[in-house]
Amino acid sequence: MNKVCNFCGNMNFTEKKIQYIYKHDNNYLIVNNVPCDQCEYCGEQYFEANVLKKIEKDYNDIYLTGKKAKSEITVPLEEFVEL
Numbered sequence: 001m002n003k004v005c006n007f008c009g010n011m012n013f014t015e016k017k018i019q020y021i022y023k024h025d026n027n028y029l030i031v032n033n034v035p036c037d038q039c040e041y042c043g044e045q046y047f048e049a050n051v052l053k054k055i056e057k058d059y060n061d062i063y064l065t066g067k068k069a070k071s072e073i074t075v076p077l078e079e080f081v082e083l
């Protein structure tokens, strides 16, 4: 593997499973255990195209086709107000 980080030029990556938050038109899909390569220097995460495609497909299945997600959570929402 001869990958170089686009941001910092580092060439060392760690394979990780992370929580990916996909947002589209103010709808969210959270996917756990998504594989990525994380830059060991700056922490930038790189995903394979087919991983992102799969998440997009899951999103479409849930929001467009009405597929039931594995589970649903309620997320608190606030507006930021300066003190």
Ligand SMILES: [Zn+2]
Pocket (backbone or CB within 6 Å): 005, 006, 007, 008, 009, 010, 039, 040, 041, 042, 043, 044
């Ligand atoms: Zn980097």
